[in-house]
Amino acid sequence: MPNRLDRVRRQLAEHDANALLISNLPNIRWACGFTGSNGLLLVDPDEAIFVTDGRYTEQARQEVEGAEVLIAKEGLVSRLLDAGQLEGMDRVVFQADHVTVSRYQKLEEHCPEITWIPASGLLTRQVAVKEDREILQIRRAQAVTEAVFDHILDVLEPGKSEREIAAEIIYDHLRRGAEKMAFDPIVASGPNGARPHARPTDRTLQEGDLVVIDMGCILDGYASDMTRTVALGEPSAAAREGYDVVRRAQKQAIEHARAGLTGKELDALARDCIEEAGMKEFFSHGLGHGIGLEVHEWPRASYSVEDELPAGVCVTIEPGVYVPEEEYGVRIEDIVVLRSDGVDNLTSVSKELIIQ
Amino acid sequence: MPNRLDRVRRQLAEHDANALLISNLPNIRWACGFTGSNGLLLVDPDEAIFVTDGRYTEQARQEVEGAEVLIAKEGLVSRLLDAGQLEGMDRVVFQADHVTVSRYQKLEEHCPEITWIPASGLLTRQVAVKEDREILQIRRAQAVTEAVFDHILDVLEPGKSEREIAAEIIYDHLRRGAEKMAFDPIVASGPNGARPHARPTDRTLQEGDLVVIDMGCILDGYASDMTRTVALGEPSAAAREGYDVVRRAQKQAIEHARAGLTGKELDALARDCIEEAGMKEFFSHGLGHGIGLEVHEWPRASYSVEDELPAGVCVTIEPGVYVPEEEYGVRIEDIVVLRSDGVDNLTSVSKELIIQ
Numbered sequence: 001m002p003n004r005l006d007r008v009r010r011q012l013a014e015h016d017a018n019a020l021l022i023s024n025l026p027n028i029r030w031a032c033g034f035t036g037s038n039g040l041l042l043v044d045p046d047e048a049i050f051v052t053d054g055r056y057t058e059q060a061r062q063e064v065e066g067a068e069v070l071i072a073k074e075g076l077v078s079r080l081l082d083a084g085q086l087e088g089m090d091r092v093v094f095q096a097d098h099v100t101v102s103r104y105q106k107l108e109e110h111c112p113e114i115t116w117i118p119a120s121g122l123l124t125r126q127v128a129v130k131e132d133r134e135i136l137q138i139r140r141a142q143a144v145t146e147a148v149f150d151h152i153l154d155v156l157e158p159g160k161s162e163r164e165i166a167a168e169i170i171y172d173h174l175r176r177g178a179e180k181m182a183f184d185p186i187v188a189s190g191p192n193g194a195r196p197h198a199r200p201t202d203r204t205l206q207e208g209d210l211v212v213i214d215m216g217c218i219l220d221g222y223a224s225d226m227t228r229t230v231a232l233g234e235p236s237a238a239a240r241e242g243y244d245v246v247r248r249a250q251k252q253a254i255e256h257a258r259a260g261l262t263g264k265e266l267d268a269l270a271r272d273c274i275e276e277a278g279m280k281e282f283f284s285h286g287l288g289h290g291i292g293l294e295v296h297e298w299p300r301a302s303y304s305v306e307d308e309l310p311a312g313v314c315v316t317i318e319p320g321v322y323v324p325e326e327e328y329g330v331r332i333e334d335i336v337v338l339r340s341d342g343v344d345n346l347t348s349v350s351k352e353l354i355i356q
Numbered sequence: 357m358p359n360r361l362d363r364v365r366r367q368l369a370e371h372d373a374n375a376l377l378i379s380n381l382p383n384i385r386w387a388c389g390f391t392g393s394n395g396l397l398l399v400d401p402d403e404a405i406f407v408t409d410g411r412y413t414e415q416a417r418q419e420v421e422g423a424e425v426l427i428a429k430e431g432l433v434s435r436l437l438d439a440g441q442l443e444g445m446d447r448v449v450f451q452a453d454h455v456t457v458s459r460y461q462k463l464e465e466h467c468p469e470i471t472w473i474p475a476s477g478l479l480t481r482q483v484a485v486k487e488d489r490e491i492l493q494i495r496r497a498q499a500v501t502e503a504v505f506d507h508i509l510d511v512l513e514p515g516k517s518e519r520e521i522a523a524e525i526i527y528d529h530l531r532r533g534a535e536k537m538a539f540d541p542i543v544a545s546g547p548n549g550a551r552p553h554a555r556p557t558d559r560t561l562q563e564g565d566l567v568v569i570d571m572g573c574i575l576d577g578y579a580s581d582m583t584r585t586v587a588l589g590e591p592s593a594a595a596r597e598g599y600d601v602v603r604r605a606q607k608q609a610i611e612h613a614r615a616g617l618t619g620k621e622l623d624a625l626a627r628d629c630i631e632e633a634g635m636k637e638f639f640s641h642g643l644g645h646g647i648g649l650e651v652h653e654w655p656r657a658s659y660s661v662e663d664e665l666p667a668g669v670c671v672t673i674e675p676g677v678y679v680p681e682e683e684y685g686v687r688i689e690d691i692v693v694l695r696s697d698g699v700d701n702l703t704s705v706s707k708e709l710i711i712q
Contacts, residue, residue: 037553054640055553096457101450102476104457120458167530174523179555180540197393197411199535284410 004031005066007126008043015117018089019044024098026293027123029221033063040076041067042085049085051076077110086111093117124298128290129312135337138314141224142335142346144217148172149228149349153356158207158232162187166200169215178217182225182295186214193329194322196285207233210328216295223295225316226347227333231355239328242321243353246330249273249319253287254345257317259338263305270319271303279321288316291335311340360387361422363482364399371473374445375400380454382649383479385577388423390416396432397423398441405441407432433466442467449473480654484646485668491693494670497580498691498702500573504528505584505705509712514563514588518543522556525571534573538581538651542570549685550678552641563589566684572651579651581672582703583689587711595684598677599709602686605629605675609643610701615694619661626675627659635677644672647691667696
């Protein structure tokens with residue numbers, strides 16, 4: 001992990017700054033290992049200081065690597081000031097996309113002699129490229145979600161409500177050792193499936209429904225994320241066709257994905273396929289997103305994204321179609337690691353349509 | 357709810373502004389009823405405009421009261437601009453404690469002719485004072501949590517892990533109709549109870565443990581929050597004494613709490629009692645916090661808070677002691693509504709020590 005702090009330090013020259021103040025907790029975890037819910041990491045060319053509050057005294061000392069630990073009684077910034085850590089500095093970079101205007105005003109008030117430099121997307125590229133052991137951790141989180149999926153197939157049946165299935169998804173993740181859910185699971189059946197971000201309702205599953213199940217957990221800090229669409233009995237011809245289109249689009253994207261494409265190009269691999277099938281209007285979101293310590297990370301793979309995707313990033317590949325008139329939706333989602341010559345797929349659950 | 361928009365409008369004069377831009381989602385829900393995850397509410401003296409994205413077209417039209425609904429294809433602010441809603445304005449207030457510096461920079465870039473006025477704590481006082489129907493909604497959420505507590509007493513036994521109990525707490529809340537948890541439940545047994553913000557671990561419950569159980573859910577948008585500490589078999593004399601001290605402190609606070617006290621004065625009602633028992637150093641957090649559409653709202657009831665607490669706010673009363681040397685912790689938490697002459701307690705579960 002000290003190696004990661006060096007990667008943080010490389011940002012100093014770019015901003016011609018004395019130090020970086022890291023406040024986004026997943027970035028702090030990535031840089032120095034702290035897993036609690038309050039902290040600031042100050043990184044200068046020679047050292048790194050981590051400050052948290054009294055609740056985390058013991059935990060910080062156990063977890064933090066490569067940084068000195070300070071414990072604050074009042075505010076975290078006050079503690080840095082008291083310790084003289086900001087003395088003599090005149091330019092400090094902060095994470096503009098994670099700091100509120102109120103907090104920024106307080107920084108300026110506390111340390112009027114410092115020029116506070118707002119930087120957006122600081123560390124996003126560093127964090128996005130995963131080390132092998134991080135990929136292993138995502139695989140492990142994903143394995144829990146896949147085991148849950150197997151269990152859910154056993155309990156998915158007409159008469160149960162979307163909410164009941166969602167509760168079972170959460171319970172089973174936790175029983176299998178997940179720390180928590182990465183997001184509220186989606187269980188969207190029949191016409192509800194036609195809303196891409198549906199929340200589970202009291203609707204009971206019906207014979208003939210397609211059921212979109214989108215779920216992921218956090219295990220040792222890393223996120224999983226998987227969507228499968230399951231049929232309860234024989235679906236309508238339209239729904240079956242929609243499934244096949246999404247299945248083909250997802251396959252095409254995974255077969256041709258590789259590092260070096262832009263987000264837009266990766267998205268197009270699936271979107272073109274859906275467009276050829278005449279269903280373009282029903283694919284109303286981007287193809288996928290980066291994933292790691294956060295369930296949504298840079299880079300997005302979407303039609304408006306010109307960023308090139310580097311080797312080693314983990315992204316979801318999740319095309320979908322949402323067809324209100326035909327009362328169904330389909331989404332299929334895997335996580336892949338982009339390599340220079342293709343991908344490693346971290347998801348092993350079959351994508352053939354399951355009819356049960 | 358249009359009445360609430362008028363309460364929002366009263367802030368305009370205070371800031372000598374043309375409009376307020378509300379971006380904090382629970383505040384948006386409070387002001388106009390929208391329950392989705394993306395939106396902005398612009399309120400001027402004559403009208404209110406709510407803008408969200410295409411996922412929420414139907415939902416916004418169903419839910420939003422008192423504001424015109426716009427649907428954005430690109431950014432929400434761009435949509436407001438395109439619709440001419442910001443034309444002719446020169447001073448617009450925004451929520452400085454909910455807007456990042458990045459977003460603020462974008463506002464300035466998009467609308468350079470507007471002076472954007474940062475305001476912290478905008479609407480917190482309005483939102484804090486609850487209408488009767490809101491108190492009823494908190495009662496309903498609390499009733500779910502109380503039913504879960506009864507169920508948990510049936511399954512709490514030596515040999516089960518903290519994680520298993522936490523999973524059961526979540527599952528049972530969802531089965532009983534909760535939308536989701538208000539926060540990750542705390543199940544902290546024996547020595548783990550001595551950490552006020554412990555996360556559930558794989559530790560198995562032991563005969564003689566005190567077990568701190570802190571949990572709350574969201575039902576129809578409103579939060580519940582309750583802590584009880586249960587003994588598995590006869591606790592140590594020290595733990596029993598700690599329980600009695602906290603029980604007395606909580607009773608004292610609830611008996612003497614009323615609107616018009618400052619946060620500090622309310623906190624002192626319990627803190628003095630714990631201090632008299634010689635355990636001051638073990639009560640390491642504030643007495644409580646406001647609760648409503650968010651599980652932590654203004655006002656805090658804590659030793660550093662000079663704000664006066666108005667009638668009609670809902671606050672938690674949750675003293676605790678955390679004693680590592682004796683390997684136990686205790687916390688007892690109810691939600692009360694402050695009235696001019698006392699409180700209404702929204703929590704009905706007994707606070708006698710349960711030994712099982």
